[in-house]
Amino acid sequence: MSRILLALGCLALLVAGVARAQEPVIPNFWDPRSRIERPNADTIGPIRFLATNDFPPFSYRDRRGALIGFDIDLIRAVCDVLKTACAVQTRPFETLEKALRDKEGDAVIAGLAPDPEADEPLLATRPYLKVPARFVTLKETAFDPGAPAGEFVGTVCGSAHQAYLDRYFPDLNVACFQNMQAALNSLQEKRLKAVFGDALRLSFWLHGESSEACCHFAGGPYLSDRYFGDGLKIVVRPDEAELKNALDYALREVYRKGTYAELYLRYFPVSLF
Known part of the structure; x- marks a missing residue:
């Protein structure tokens, strides 16, 4: 981003x-x-x-x-x-x-x-x-990133967040999107279990009108100087x-x-x- x-x-x-x-x-x-x-x-x-x-x-x-x-x-x-x-x-x-x-x-x-x-x-x-990474998921669903059950998690293609998931959550099924908004749209459409990204932008999205109060943070926060500065x-x-x-x-x-x-x-x- x-x-x-x-x-x-x-x-x-x-x-x-x-x-x-x-x-x-x-x-x-x-x-x-x-x-x-x-x-x-x-x-x-x-x-x-x-x-x-x-x-x-x-x-x-x-x-x-x-x-x-x-x-x-x-x-x-x-x-x-x-x-x-x-x-x-x-x-x-x-x-x-x-x-x-x-x-x-x-x-x-x-x-x-x-x-x-x-x-x-x-x-x-x-x-x-420091700005951590976080998962967001639908409020009515349970999500445990440490114990995935075949769920797909969305993130931005080629981003530091995708690299972090590949390194620390190798068992997750990661679907990459060209931008964060596309991933969040898929989450709202229930085609993803969660989205992983920058907590700053995600925090404002969670309480903005476009989220329609659908979701919340789950897991984390995740800090890494190597991946996120x-x-x-x-x-x-x-x-x-x-x-x-x-x-x-x-x-x-x-x-x-x-x-x-x-x-x-x-x-x-x-x-x-």
Whole structure:
């Protein structure tokens, strides 16, 4: 699934409005035993964040043109912890790394994954969110991915999710589709037992109008850095280790204070986990 299609799909469902799931699970990506020193506020200074404006629910424009989203509110929370002024500039995704290296901003928060093979690899904070894979199935049917009974599971052809099923669920009968919507349509038509894919898109589909409240998550969540990436992080220049460490500290504090949970519930109406 392309980044643009994911953004458009999520935006359409956000505009339509979605119901909050009961008793959601709030993920925690911070080790309570880790020690991160509090940064010196005097050495941090104002932070200029670079983001996109077309990646809901993380950063996008509302009907009035205001920039909103999970990442945008997370920036405010981080800067409140660091007691520093922050600004957000939006640019097309493909221009963000160059803008950062050219010092047009200090940090990128847009799902940018640094290339470890680059001559001067960018630095990244610890992940503030990982998107797992999940199965969705019809509410009236029972599905156990660990004990298949000849059922067919749909996923997107050639995707990381298909590769994951082939590796870890070799006994499942996998039917691949050209896109996720085709697989979900087949599930609603009861031609599949389940569909496996990106939990972010699936969570919004579950509570969107097109699902007609047919389905729910079953099994998982499944996390894999190899197949699904190592999560969303804030990225800074190679020579900004002090800023990177300060952002790590702030992200952990945002979680410890409960602000992260508030933002997660606001932007993810059904927990990915």
